[in-house]
Amino acid sequence: MAEFVWRRGITERNSSAMATFIRRHKLAPYLMLAPALAGIAAVLLWPLIQVAVYSFQNYGLPQITGAEPTQWVGLGNFTATFTDSEFWLSLRLTVLFAAVVVPLTLIAGTLVGLLLNQLGKKMAAFVSTAALLAWATPPVSASVLFYWLFNPDGGLVDWTLSKLPHWLVGSTAWAGFNWTTSGALPAYTVLTFLVIWQSFPFIAVTVLAGLKTVPAELYEAARVDGATPSRVFRKITYPLLKPIFLVLLLLSVIWDFNVFTQTYILTGFPGNRDEFNLSLYIYDKAFQFPPSYGLGGALALIFTLILLVVTVGYVRASVRQGALT
Numbered sequence: 001m002a003e004f005v006w007r008r009g010i011t012e013r014n015s016s017a018m019a020t021f022i023r024r025h026k027l028a029p030y031l032m033l034a035p036a037l038a039g040i041a042a043v044l045l046w047p048l049i050q051v052a053v054y055s056f057q058n059y060g061l062p063q064i065t066g067a068e069p070t071q072w073v074g075l076g077n078f079t080a081t082f083t084d085s086e087f088w089l090s091l092r093l094t095v096l097f098a099a100v101v102v103p104l105t106l107i108a109g110t111l112v113g114l115l116l117n118q119l120g121k122k123m124a125a126f127v128s129t130a131a132l133l134a135w136a137t138p139p140v141s142a143s144v145l146f147y148w149l150f151n152p153d154g155g156l157v158d159w160t161l162s163k164l165p166h167w168l169v170g171s172t173a174w175a176g177f178n179w180t181t182s183g184a185l186p187a188y189t190v191l192t193f194l195v196i197w198q199s200f201p202f203i204a205v206t207v208l209a210g211l212k213t214v215p216a217e218l219y220e221a222a223r224v225d226g227a228t229p230s231r232v233f234r235k236i237t238y239p240l241l242k243p244i245f246l247v248l249l250l251l252s253v254i255w256d257f258n259v260f261t262q263t264y265i266l267t268g269f270p271g272n273r274d275e276f277n278l279s280l281y282i283y284d285k286a287f288q289f290p291p292s293y294g295l296g297g298a299l300a301l302i303f304t305l306i307l308l309v310v311t312v313g314y315v316r317a318s319v320r321q322g323a324l325t
Contacts, residue, residue, distance in 0.1 A: 050297075051297040051300050051301065052297065052301060053297075054293050054294050054296075054297035055077055055078070055294060055297035055298035055300075055301050056072060056073065056074060056075070056077070056294070057070055057071060057072055057073060057294045058070075058071040058072075058073050058076070058292075058294050059292070059293045059294040059297075060290060060291055060292050060293060060294070061290065061291060073294070077294050077295045077297070077298035078298050078302070080295065081295070081298055081299060081302060086273060086276065086281060087281060087299075089274065089276070090276045090277055090278050090280070090281035091278055091306075093184060093188070093275070093276070093277050094257060094277045094278040094279075097188055097191070097192070097256065097259070097277065098253060098256040098257055100192060101192050101195050101196060101199075101252075101256050102249065102252045102253055102256055104192070104196055105195070105196050105199045105200055105203060105252055105256075106203060106245070106248060106249065106252060108196055108200040108203070108204075109199070109200040109201070109202070109203020109204045109206075109207060109248075110203065110204075110207050110245075112131065112200060112201075112203075112204035112207075113203065113204040113205070113206070113207030113208045113210075113211065114207070114211070114233075114237075115127075116128060116204060116205075116208045117208055117211045117212075124208070128201075128204070128205055128208070131200070131201035131204060131205070132201045132202075132205065133201075134197055134198055134200075134201055135198055135199070135201035135202050137198065139198070139261035139262055140261060140265065142194060142197070142198055142262070143194065143261060143262045143265035143266055144265065146190060146193065146194045146197075146262075146266070147180070147265065147266055150179040150180070150190050152176045152177055152178040152179070153176070157179075158174050158175055158176065158177050159175070161174035161177075162174040162175040180266050180267055180268060180275075181267075181268070181272060183272075183274070183275075184272075184274055184275045187266060187267055187272075187275050188275075190266055191259070191262055191263060191266055194262055194266070195256060195259060195262065199252065199255065199256075203248055203252075206244060206248060207241065207244065207248075210240075210241040210244045211237070211241070213240075214236065214237065214240050214241075218236050219232065219236065222235070222236060246314075246315075249314070250311055250314065250315070253307075253310060253311070253314075254307060254311070257278070257303075257306075257307060258279060259277065259279060260279035260280065260283070263275075263277055263279065263280055264280060264283075267280070270284065270288070278299075278303055281299070282296060282299040282300060282303065285299060286299065286300075
């Protein structure tokens with residue numbers, strides 16, 4: 001009995017000392033996050049390490065099946081990527097696409113969010129729900145829908161353009177015009193409409209939520225002073241919602257750099273290689289026969305570094321400007 005009491009006393013003193021140590025060093029939040037961080041590390045960190053290892057190897061089906069030994073090629077996969085003209089073409093298409101789609105999506109979503117803020121509760125809820133249906137539509141279904149709209153064989157867009165006067169729509173024979181195989185510009189025009197249609201509802205609802213946090217007295221005072229709607233947005237709405245716009249911008253850049261499903265379906269992969277963005281290029285190099293997982297790993301690391309540079313650079317610039325604190 002005495003030994004049990006003695007051991008219990010030691011356990012309680014140790015627990016008390018540990019609790020004091022945790023409070024003194026403010027470790028409680030980190031301990032609560034530890035299980036989630038461990039899960040993230042198991043799901044993301046270990047695969048990332050594997051991809052990094054594969055990027056320095058000649059790793060494909062022969063290595064998976066054991067028919068050939070793993071070959072270390074050093075920076076060979078990276079050298080092959082940077083000397084491939086298709087890589088630079090796909091990178092240029094990806095950057096240009098994101099440079100066009102990201103601002104248009106933010107503008108469209110912001111305008112719809114401002115409109116929703118002017119509507120009554122019931123009408124705003126109805127319009128928000130209707131818009132979110134587009135955002136919730138699976139990429140495959142949305143891609144098939146837009147492919148039908150722009151189909152050269154009786155598509156609604158071609159039929160409508162063929163009925164308009166030539167001075168308005170140009171002299172192109174729109175009846176039967178194939179948007180997805182006539183070059184990168186027509187294909188990415190369709191893709192632009194598709195991505196904006198699917199992306200703007202999330203922007204709109206997020207902006208609407210941010211607008212609900214702005215004190216109504218600020219808008220009342222601005223209207224009393226005779227401020228125009230554009231001036232109210234520049235002087236009140238945008239400064240107060242700048243952190244939200246920053247997050248939306250970063251998310252849009254990441255999403256629009258990673259557009260794969262829509263491009264895969266609309267371009268009829270493997271189709272025209274001049275229409276490859278980075279996602280299609282990586283998929284083609286990594287998984288098409290013969291697959292090269294080592295080259296795919298190198299491309300994945302390059303892709304990740306590009307997004308990290310863009311994200312970190314913009315966040316640092318925003319911190320200097322006071323958008324983030």
